[in-house]
Amino acid sequence: MILLVILGYIVIGILEIVPLVKQKQSRELVCYSVLFTIAFTLSILLTLGIKIPSPVQPLQKLVESVIGTQS
Secondary structure (H helix, E strand, O other), X not given: OHXXXXXXXXXXXXXXXXXXXXXXXXXHHHHHHHHHXXXXXXXXXXXXXXXXXXXXXXHHHHHHHHHOOOO
């Protein structure tokens, strides 16, 4: 299964990154590469059965601290 994930990301990477390099879009390439690497890492961890913590609680606390709680 892990080989399928790696193969899928290789195919997607080639299809998406090559045009960015050819068009010399360096900012887009850097942004895409960072997000692509994060997604790839999370996919591999999930494939290996490692539980990824949900970001909902920290985001909820952040939003509540910004807008304040309404009681």
